[in-house]
Amino acid sequence: MSEVAVSAPRTRSGAEALAWLRERGVYVALTLLVLFNLAFTANFATLGSVRLNLIQVTPIVIVSLGMAMVIGTEGIDLSVGSVMALSSALIPIYLVGYNPWVSVGICILAGAAVGLVNGFMVAVLGIQPIIATLGTLVAVRALAQVIAGRLKEFFEPFYRLIGSGNVGPSFARVSLRILIMLVLIAVVTVIVRRTAFGRRLVAIGGNREASVLAGLPVRNTLIAVYVLCAVLASIAGILETARSGAGIPGKIGLDLELSAITAVVVGGTALSGGRVKVMGTVFAALFLLLLEATLTRQNVPPAATAMIQATIIVAAVYFQRERGTR
Amino acid sequence: MSAEDVVSAAATTEPSADHAVAGSAGPDRGDRVAATIQRLAPFVVLAITVVYGAIAYGGNFMSAATFRIIAEGRVSLALVAVGMTFVIISGGIDLSVGSVLAVGAVLTAYCSLHYNPVAAIAVPMIVCSAIGLVNGVLIAKAKMAPFIVTLSSLLFARGLALYITDNATKVPNVRSDSGITNLGQGKISGVPVQILLTIAVFMVSALILNRTRSGQSVFALGGSEDAAVLMGLPVARTKILLYTASGLLAGLAGMITATRSLAGDPLLGKSLELQAIAAVVIGGTLLTGGSGTMSGTLAGVLLLGVISNLITQNGHLTENHQQLVLGFFLIAVVIVQKLLSRRRRK
Numbered sequence: 001m002s003e004v005a006v007s008a009p010r011t012r013s014g015a016e017a018l019a020w021l022r023e024r025g026v027y028v029a030l031t032l033l034v035l036f037n038l039a040f041t042a043n044f045a046t047l048g049s050v051r052l053n054l055i056q057v058t059p060i061v062i063v064s065l066g067m068a069m070v071i072g073t074e075g076i077d078l079s080v081g082s083v084m085a086l087s088s089a090l091i092p093i094y095l096v097g098y099n100p101w102v103s104v105g106i107c108i109l110a111g112a113a114v115g116l117v118n119g120f121m122v123a124v125l126g127i128q129p130i131i132a133t134l135g136t137l138v139a140v141r142a143l144a145q146v147i148a149g150r151l152k153e154f155f156e157p158f159y160r161l162i163g164s165g166n167v168g169p170s171f172a173r174v175s176l177r178i179l180i181m182l183v184l185i186a187v188v189t190v191i192v193r194r195t196a197f198g199r200r201l202v203a204i205g206g207n208r209e210a211s212v213l214a215g216l217p218v219r220n221t222l223i224a225v226y227v228l229c230a231v232l233a234s235i236a237g238i239l240e241t242a243r244s245g246a247g248i249p250g251k252i253g254l255d256l257e258l259s260a261i262t263a264v265v266v267g268g269t270a271l272s273g274g275r276v277k278v279m280g281t282v283f284a285a286l287f288l289l290l291l292e293a294t295l296t297r298q299n300v301p302p303a304a305t306a307m308i309q310a311t312i313i314v315a316a317v318y319f320q321r322e323r324g325t326r
Numbered sequence: 327m328s329a330e331d332v333v334s335a336a337a338t339t340e341p342s343a344d345h346a347v348a349g350s351a352g353p354d355r356g357d358r359v360a361a362t363i364q365r366l367a368p369f370v371v372l373a374i375t376v377v378y379g380a381i382a383y384g385g386n387f388m389s390a391a392t393f394r395i396i397a398e399g400r401v402s403l404a405l406v407a408v409g410m411t412f413v414i415i416s417g418g419i420d421l422s423v424g425s426v427l428a429v430g431a432v433l434t435a436y437c438s439l440h441y442n443p444v445a446a447i448a449v450p451m452i453v454c455s456a457i458g459l460v461n462g463v464l465i466a467k468a469k470m471a472p473f474i475v476t477l478s479s480l481l482f483a484r485g486l487a488l489y490i491t492d493n494a495t496k497v498p499n500v501r502s503d504s505g506i507t508n509l510g511q512g513k514i515s516g517v518p519v520q521i522l523l524t525i526a527v528f529m530v531s532a533l534i535l536n537r538t539r540s541g542q543s544v545f546a547l548g549g550s551e552d553a554a555v556l557m558g559l560p561v562a563r564t565k566i567l568l569y570t571a572s573g574l575l576a577g578l579a580g581m582i583t584a585t586r587s588l589a590g591d592p593l594l595g596k597s598l599e600l601q602a603i604a605a606v607v608i609g610g611t612l613l614t615g616g617s618g619t620m621s622g623t624l625a626g627v628l629l630l631g632v633i634s635n636l637i638t639q640n641g642h643l644t645e646n647h648q649q650l651v652l653g654f655f656l657i658a659v660v661i662v663q664k665l666l667s668r669r670r671r672k
Binding site for chain 2: 076121125126127130141142145258265302303310313317
């Protein structure tokens with residue numbers, strides 16, 4: 001294989017190398033960033049620093065997993081941050097006098113209900129996903145704030161555990177948050193790669209009309225995708241609420257939809273649908289977070305960090321652009 | 327020749343035959359009714375909410391002062407929504423407007439403080455148009471998705487506004503003795519300059535959209551980009567122009583806001599893009615592109631203003647309730663629009 005590449009004309013091998021690079025752009029960029037940090041950032045390779053990065057990236061990764069599936073169907077879900085806020089508003093209400101699992105169940109059910117509304121509007125009524133979920137973005141966060149009123153602190157061992165607790169034997173303690181994230185990544189990977197549902201959602205994103213003609217259950221699949229995305233968002237909301245130890249529906253998940261969309265797109269999932277890159281999304285989220293952390297560590301002012309990030313996002317998408325159209 | 331005639335004749339008679347079969351109710355008339363409802367809906371709903379306000383709150387609502395508050399409070403939304411209407415009709419979207427507005431406001435204040443009034447007008451206009459121009463070039467020439475391009479410039483422009491103000495720690499004030507404050511605070515025979523300016527922008531935009539070649543190519547572009555290319559329309563140039571105009575209008579909105587409040591706050595215009603999209607959609611412009619009106623957008627903007635004013639008048643309800651109503655209202659409008667346009671297509 002490599003022989004062929006070597007003997008081929010120079011332009012062709014150049015094009016192949018470019019294609020290879022494009023396919024793995026996120027990993028290359030992340031590797032470069034890690035190497036840069038190893039060389040120039042003091043105390044970068046310590047376990048504590050790696051752990052902190054992983055803990056911070058958890059909510060974005062979990063939300064991005066759902067977003068990747070939605071974008072794979074040529075949709076978009078702007079309401080994810082608001083669904084997180086809804087979790088944050090509901091948890092303190094169902095803590096006193098209930099088993100903590102009740103509040104978890106309520107949050108997930110509420111998330112699923114929002115997803116159902118989104119899915120119904122998109123799949124059955126045929127409203128564009130961006131405007132349907134814009135409506136729920138506005139309404140659901142407002143609902144969360146109306147329900148919760150002000151900031152509500154709470155102390156509950158269960159939530160302390162999932163917020164900042166560790167599990168496992170003493171020689172390999174792992175943060176429960178990170179463990180939950182890894183499990184969810186595995187679940188979504190299996191769903192996308194190994195199930196008929198996963199194939200269907202990619203097929204719908206690739207060509208919706210053909211999917212309808214092929215007799216695929218397009219409506220139900222779309223509704224399920226939006227429900228799944230909202231449920232993942234509500235789990236992220238539970239984790240964030242548990243970490244802060246308070247219900248802050250005005251703050252939690254604010255603008256997170258933008259970060260999630262960015263991670264998905266930088267990870268190689270085109271906004272035009274028809275492909276879902278789970279691992280690409282996860283590593284893009286890591287890359288974006290590490291980029292921010294790196295710039296902060298190098299004493300770049302936060303405002304300039306935002307500008308550099310924006311430029312890199314555009315460059316990344318421009319770089320991947322041709323792959324999307326082919 | 328004659329064969330073609332027959333074919334075309336058959337083609338033209340076919341739908342009417344269908345109608346005859348469909349029955350006396352006449353989907354033809356139903357179509358027209360649905361189309362009319364869709365076009366007039368924003369105005370009717372606006373009228374209903376105003377009448378409701380008049381009945382519920384009487385003189386507290388039906389006063390010149392209230393209407394002035396509503397109009398002045400929505401000037402920046404109105405200006406941004408004009409640009410958004412153009413962009414959405416062309417089949418695109420511009421998420422960067424809120425941040426660009428902040429850049430405009432910050433630069434206006436900064437330049438009036440450190441340089442002169444001319445710079446305070448020219449610099450924000452040039453910078454904001456430039457951001458729009460970059461959006462347009464990336465979308466039209468590099469063929470990147472409008473959503474992701476303008477999402478990035480949303481981040482970039484907010485970063486720029488924060489950078490100039492040293493992370494919002496040095497918010498520049500507009501010099502109150504430099505004539506540019508007339509833009510935000512001045513009046514011409516009792517009518518605020520900012521409102522006159524907004525009305526002028528609306529009228530000019532409506533004229534461009536409906537009465538000029540460029541306006542028609544915006545519709546063509548949104549209807550079918552491939553067809554527009556095949557017809558030889560200057561697709562790339564039109565797109566670049568649209569996004570530049572959107573940036574320019576957002577900058578103008580920022581200038582007005584800064585000269586009204588006398589401060590260049592870098593956090594201005596947060597989530598304004600969502601409000602603008604909502605106003606445009608409520609005004610009857612389809613997000614799929616190819617169809618829409620400026621007057622509808624104006625009604626949408628005013629409707630948002632009236633609704634939030636009514637909720638404030640109530641007294642028991644908070645900002646959160648306002649957002650709640652807004653969210654559900656948007657969903658309801660979109661659903662009704664969808665049902666009406668589906669009716670039309672049948």
